[in-house]
Amino acid sequence: MKGNSMMKLGVSIRYLGYHMAAWRHPDVPADGSLQFKYYLATARKAEKACLDMIFFADGVGIRAADTPKGALSHDSKNAELEPLTLLAAIGAATSNIGLVATASTTYNEPFHIARKYASIDHISGGRAGWNVVTSWSQEEAWNFSKDEHLGYDERYERADEFVDVVKKLWDSWEEDAFIRDKQTGQFYDEAKLHIAHHKGKHFKVRGPLNCARTPQGRPIIVQAGANEGGRIIAAKSADVVYSAPFDIASAKEYYLDLKSRLAQYGRSKDQLLIMPGLTPYVGRTRQEAQDKYDQLQELIHPISGLSILYSAIGDLSGYDIDGPVPDLPQVNNSIGRSLIEIARRDNLTIRQLYKLRASGSRQLIGTAEDIVDDMEVWFKEGAADGFNLCPATLPGGLDDFVEFVLPELRRRGLFRSEYEATTLRGNLGLEKLTFGK
Amino acid sequence: MKGNSMMKLGVSIRYLGYHMAAWRHPDVPADGSLQFKYYLATARKAEKACLDMIFFADGVGIRAADTPKGALSHDSKNAELEPLTLLAAIGAATSNIGLVATASTTYNEPFHIARKYASIDHISGGRAGWNVVTSWSQEEAWNFSKDEHLGYDERYERADEFVDVVKKLWDSWEEDAFIRDKQTGQFYDEAKLHIAHHKGKHFKVRGPLNCARTPQGRPIIVQAGANEGGRIIAAKSADVVYSAPFDIASAKEYYLDLKSRLAQYGRSKDQLLIMPGLTPYVGRTRQEAQDKYDQLQELIHPISGLSILYSAIGDLSGYDIDGPVPDLPQVNNSIGRSLIEIARRDNLTIRQLYKLRASGSRQLIGTAEDIVDDMEVWFKEGAADGFNLCPATLPGGLDDFVEFVLPELRRRGLFRSEYEATTLRGNLGLEKLTFGK
Ligand SMILES: Cc1cc2nc3c(=O)[nH]c(=O)nc-3n(C[C@H](O)[C@H](O)[C@H](O)COP(=O)(O)O)c2cc1C
Ligand SMILES: Cc1cc2nc3c(=O)[nH]c(=O)nc-3n(C[C@H](O)[C@H](O)[C@H](O)COP(=O)(O)O)c2cc1C
Numbered sequence: 001m002k003g004n005s006m007m008k009l010g011v012s013i014r015y016l017g018y019h020m021a022a023w024r025h026p027d028v029p030a031d032g033s034l035q036f037k038y039y040l041a042t043a044r045k046a047e048k049a050c051l052d053m054i055f056f057a058d059g060v061g062i063r064a065a066d067t068p069k070g071a072l073s074h075d076s077k078n079a080e081l082e083p084l085t086l087l088a089a090i091g092a093a094t095s096n097i098g099l100v101a102t103a104s105t106t107y108n109e110p111f112h113i114a115r116k117y118a119s120i121d122h123i124s125g126g127r128a129g130w131n132v133v134t135s136w137s138q139e140e141a142w143n144f145s146k147d148e149h150l151g152y153d154e155r156y157e158r159a160d161e162f163v164d165v166v167k168k169l170w171d172s173w174e175e176d177a178f179i180r181d182k183q184t185g186q187f188y189d190e191a192k193l194h195i196a197h198h199k200g201k202h203f204k205v206r207g208p209l210n211c212a213r214t215p216q217g218r219p220i221i222v223q224a225g226a227n228e229g230g231r232i233i234a235a236k237s238a239d240v241v242y243s244a245p246f247d248i249a250s251a252k253e254y255y256l257d258l259k260s261r262l263a264q265y266g267r268s269k270d271q272l273l274i275m276p277g278l279t280p281y282v283g284r285t286r287q288e289a290q291d292k293y294d295q296l297q298e299l300i301h302p303i304s305g306l307s308i309l310y311s312a313i314g315d316l317s318g319y320d321i322d323g324p325v326p327d328l329p330q331v332n333n334s335i336g337r338s339l340i341e342i343a344r345r346d347n348l349t350i351r352q353l354y355k356l357r358a359s360g361s362r363q364l365i366g367t368a369e370d371i372v373d374d375m376e377v378w379f380k381e382g383a384a385d386g387f388n389l390c391p392a393t394l395p396g397g398l399d400d401f402v403e404f405v406l407p408e409l410r411r412r413g414l415f416r417s418e419y420e421a422t423t424l425r426g427n428l429g430l431e432k433l434t435f436g437k
Numbered sequence: 438m439k440g441n442s443m444m445k446l447g448v449s450i451r452y453l454g455y456h457m458a459a460w461r462h463p464d465v466p467a468d469g470s471l472q473f474k475y476y477l478a479t480a481r482k483a484e485k486a487c488l489d490m491i492f493f494a495d496g497v498g499i500r501a502a503d504t505p506k507g508a509l510s511h512d513s514k515n516a517e518l519e520p521l522t523l524l525a526a527i528g529a530a531t532s533n534i535g536l537v538a539t540a541s542t543t544y545n546e547p548f549h550i551a552r553k554y555a556s557i558d559h560i561s562g563g564r565a566g567w568n569v570v571t572s573w574s575q576e577e578a579w580n581f582s583k584d585e586h587l588g589y590d591e592r593y594e595r596a597d598e599f600v601d602v603v604k605k606l607w608d609s610w611e612e613d614a615f616i617r618d619k620q621t622g623q624f625y626d627e628a629k630l631h632i633a634h635h636k637g638k639h640f641k642v643r644g645p646l647n648c649a650r651t652p653q654g655r656p657i658i659v660q661a662g663a664n665e666g667g668r669i670i671a672a673k674s675a676d677v678v679y680s681a682p683f684d685i686a687s688a689k690e691y692y693l694d695l696k697s698r699l700a701q702y703g704r705s706k707d708q709l710l711i712m713p714g715l716t717p718y719v720g721r722t723r724q725e726a727q728d729k730y731d732q733l734q735e736l737i738h739p740i741s742g743l744s745i746l747y748s749a750i751g752d753l754s755g756y757d758i759d760g761p762v763p764d765l766p767q768v769n770n771s772i773g774r775s776l777i778e779i780a781r782r783d784n785l786t787i788r789q790l791y792k793l794r795a796s797g798s799r800q801l802i803g804t805a806e807d808i809v810d811d812m813e814v815w816f817k818e819g820a821a822d823g824f825n826l827c828p829a830t831l832p833g834g835l836d837d838f839v840e841f842v843l844p845e846l847r848r849r850g851l852f853r854s855e856y857e858a859t860t861l862r863g864n865l866g867l868e869k870l871t872f873g874k
Pocket of ligand 2: 493494495496541569570571572573662663665666667679714
């Protein structure tokens with residue numbers, strides 16, 4: 001019942017907020033992404049608000065190209081703390097909030113990943129989660145002795161096997177394998193040790209993992225990847241999916257598709273929670289909310305704005321930024337073409353176009369009522385089991401959500417006021433895992 | 438001055454203590470190596486005692502063979518927390534103690550290692566250290582899609598290049614590279630970003646690291662490996678060497694050799710601290726100390742005892758454990774031959790021989806005076822700059838050291854009563870690093 005009547009809420013706390021100009025906001029500490037205390041304070045706020053989890057996106061390298069020249073040095077997303085060490089450190093200093101971080105299957109080894117997340121699950125008393133991604137940039141490949149990023153099919157084939165191996169390693173030891181009988185000297189029961197002996201196309205991993213079964217049975221698996229490869233992994237193994245739909249129609253379609261795939265793997269619909277990303281701008285009035293949004297949009301440096309358009313349309317630094325978007329016939333990718341169409345249709349300047357493009361996730365601008373109305377429709381109409389908040393600025397964006405939106409969600413009975421459990425699995429309302437199932 | 442008159446002290450806190458039967462000791466919590474609180478309590482004790490650092494050894498897999506059959510299930514060293522996540526978590530909950538953990542250059546990628554230790558250095562405010570090892574077991578290879586462990590030369594060649602790459606990545610950003618000017622929108626100064634563009638035999642790593650220069654300039658580099666390959670890396674790059682000599686003559690030779698290699702790399706003798714391992718058994722009387730030792734030796738399960746002898750001599754489980762050590766002519770490795778010689782010379786039973794072999798580091802059994810006498814001679818005669826304590830049991834072995842040995846060390850002016858600094862580098866008395874040097 002509860003699992004169905006209440007929505008789940010996570011909050012993405014990488015960097016200084018999800019708006020690209022967040023660091024220039026007067027209330028944002030621009031050096032925050034190198035300060036443990038900054039992350040910890042946000043995690044504790046999220047915990048005080050009884051959110052399900054904090055979430056760290058990740059990339060193994062600086063991914064953007066420096067075009068136009070100077071774009072990188074105007075970007076705050078180039079130096080930060082590493083998410084797994086952060087997760088462990090935050091785990092030591094909190095007690096209920098779920099702890100999810102991203103790690104790439106393309107540039108890691110399953111043994112390390114299984115071991116580190118298992119260890120965080122132990123350290124935090126059952127609150128760890130792994131967001132499985134395959135990475136996407138050339139720049140990351142260059143940091144790992146590769147000339148090219150793996151192609152789509154191979155990347156997802158590797159990811160699929162990677163997740164299987166990690167799950168096998170997490171099942172190395174049964175829950176009650178360790179006897180630790182000081183009298184007889186027997187430490188574990190051999191019958192309850194399972195050695196993976198995995199031999200696949202991408203990996204040969206013998207096992208066992210040198211870490212015991214974790215408080216959650218295994219850490220939570222999160223998947224973030226919208227296309228076929230990601231959907232297969234999600235349906236087979238994930239507990240949570242983070243998605244990034246921009247409208248309710250596509251969100252419903254995605255939701256339905258994923259939920260209907262579960263049966264193939266002997267799973268029920270409530271074993272996978274779908275949580276779309278959401279960036280709320282909330283004010284006491286609609287105007288106040290709009291002002292908050294406009295203030296940030298104004299802070300986008302033109303060179304950063306141009307860099308957003310670069311990958312889709314090319315380098316526009318030769319044009320008047322407050323003039324029309326040129327119709328460049330050489331743009332032949334679908335995102336670029338549709339951007340140019342929008343610009344022509346709505347008569348947008350270059351500045352207006354990059355502002356339009358600046359947001360990475362769906363935005364809601366309005367009063368608490370407006371925002372909760374929207375969330376409630378998505379939740380009740382089968383587009384979402386909850387949301388992954390991507391505050392525009394941190395800590396401000398989370399503070400606003402807690403102050404204005406949460407009370408309204410609670411008034412409508414849509415969100416908890418107290419944690420139900422001490423593990424992430426428990427709070428997400430997911431069934432306890434039985435060994436070997 | 439101070440750096441020379443006071444010794445440095447680290448403490449190894451992996452597992453439940455360094456005696457193989459530690460877990461069977463009545464005062465040791467046998468499930469401790471899966472409990473964050475257990476490690477944290479020990480780290481805090483070490484911090485209260487003003488020790489320089491805690492140290493985690495590591496292996497990426499269960500390394501022992503299960504011979505005789507059942508040996509593994511009588512061993513406590515098979516499931517534990519992972520050291521880098523532990524280090525970060527302990528860093529969040531302490532404020533002065535140095536934090537050193539082992540990571541293998543054979544089964545890791547330089548980018549991940551540079552990034553994770555840098556992050557821990559930030560999280561802890563300048564207390565991180567990396568113990569560089571190359572691993573040594575077949576079993577670890579099997580967890581990383583390899584059939585064989587790399588041979589000695591290739592392993593150390595890779596290690597040498599690995600350390601170079603990590604150092605380059607740690608030098609990606611100058612200390613004052615980040616301007617973060619909210620007015621102009623400039624985040625960093627391009628002239629202070631250095632992209633490694635490393636291309637070597639084992640690695641191609643472009644960089645830069647997506648983490649800022651750390652509070653210590655870079656994390657401390659520790660090296661543990663006694664042979665030529667390890668010595669080269671130590672002389673070139675290490676700040677600290679952990680060694681495992683068993684007598685003062687070989688310790689002095691090693692000390693002299695390492696210190697005299699430093700000049701080749703433009704380094705002075707005080708830029709590398711040599712800290713041999715030491716397992717103290719201390720009592721109010723010599724008899725009390727001896728009793729503590731004997732108690733643990735008694736707790737070695739015969740099957741575990743036989744497993745110690747296995748790699749050198751073979752499986753002796755068919756022989757009477759309290760009878761003489763058989764003279765097996767097929768034993769042709771040097772350790773095995775010398776063990777058999779000792780056994781014949783001193784008329785040892787199998788049980789007596791494995792007890793002799795049970796300790797991994799040099800033991801001192803006696804009163805605080807006895808132990809400090811020995812430590813002082815090593816320190817003053819050029820065999821050590823300090824010691825890496827490997828307590829036989831935890832927390833008991835550390836408690837005893839703090840209660841009995843530390844006051845005597847302090848009485849003689851050999852160890853601090855207060856931290857000199859908040860960074861590990863500062864407490865070790867190492868010079869502040871200047872960028873590019
Ligand atoms: C909500 C969401 C969050 C994501 N977070 C990350 C991330 O933190 N790091 C990363 O490398 N990729 C991330 N991705 C990218 C995916 O791994 C994937 O590469 C991308 O969605 C492209 O989709 P596809 O690979 O399924 O085609 C994310 C994707 C989505 C939808
Ligand atoms: C004091 C000391 C501590 C060591 N700790 C580790 C460790 O934690 N993990 C590991 O894989 N190897 C460890 N080693 C092993 C070394 O990496 C190395 O493989 C071993 O000393 C064999 O020496 P060599 O490789 O120089 O021949 C340690 C060695 C010494 C001397």
